[in-house]
Amino acid sequence: MTAGAVEIRxxxxxxxxxxxxxxxAAFVNDAWSPESMAHELADSSCFYLVAVEQAAGEAGxxxxxxxxxxxxxxxxxDIQTITVAPEYRRRGIARDLVRRMLDEAAARGARETFLEVRVDNPGAQTLxxxxxxxxxxxxxxxxxxxxxxxxxxxxxxPAPSAALSTSEDL
Known part of the structure; x- marks a missing residue:
């Protein structure tokens, strides 16, 4: 499935x-460490997605x-993180990622999702x-x-639906 010129996988x-x-680049003063991020990517309790630019004949x-x-x-x-490179913002990518995170949480049986957002980021709060x-x-x-x-x-x-995409579909 695509969001403009990107594919989510x-x-x-x-x-x-x-x-x-x-x-x-996005979190100069408080970026996660590579070790923490690697742990998240390998943890079966976690579900991470990437948006990949689609260019003809290139890996993206x-x-x-x-x-x-x-x-x-x-x-x-808990939504741990959503980050979009600055030049790709305002294209609906973050919205698509949030939707997919919520769908996955519901498919896994969660009834509530939490997140933290900087108080000085009203755009993310509105999203x-x-x-x-x-x-x-x-x-x-x-x-x-x-x-x-x-x-x-x-x-x-909402309660999980049989029609929801799950991690096996990605």
Whole structure:
């Protein structure tokens, strides 16, 4: 399935390097370590996707990624990260990734999904609100070393449907 000129697919350990390139460029002061990201990609409780630019005759570059922690059967899930390279923003990629994260969480049996978002990122907050997320708490100085607060958001999920795509489809 495509979103404009990108294809969304399941992330693999081979995607670590391009994911980290976007991560360190986007989050200069508080990027995840390569070791932490590698652990996430290998963890069966996690579901990571990448958006890959589609260019004729080329393998394509990773331009966005997202991650979900959702142990199968757990009533709770957590969107760990969604990051889109700056030149690919405003193309609906983040919206597609959020939708797929929520679909996967529901397919795994989660009834609620949580996330943290910087309080100084109203664009992301608006995106999440459009999916039914509501602010439920603030974590003071969560994003370090900048000391920016995190808004904790929660969304209720519908019961899983047999029609939902699951990780096996990606």
């Amino acid at each position: 399941r992330a693999t350990p081979a995607d670590l390097e391009p994911i980290m390139a976007i991560e360190t 570059a990773v331009v966005a990624y997202s991650g979900l922690r959702a142990p199968i059967g757990s009533p709770d899930s 999440y609100e459009s999916f039914g997320f509501e602010g439920i708490a603030v974590r003071p100085r969560y994003y370090m070393p900048d000391g920016v607060d995190a808004l904790v958001m929660r969304a209720s999920l």
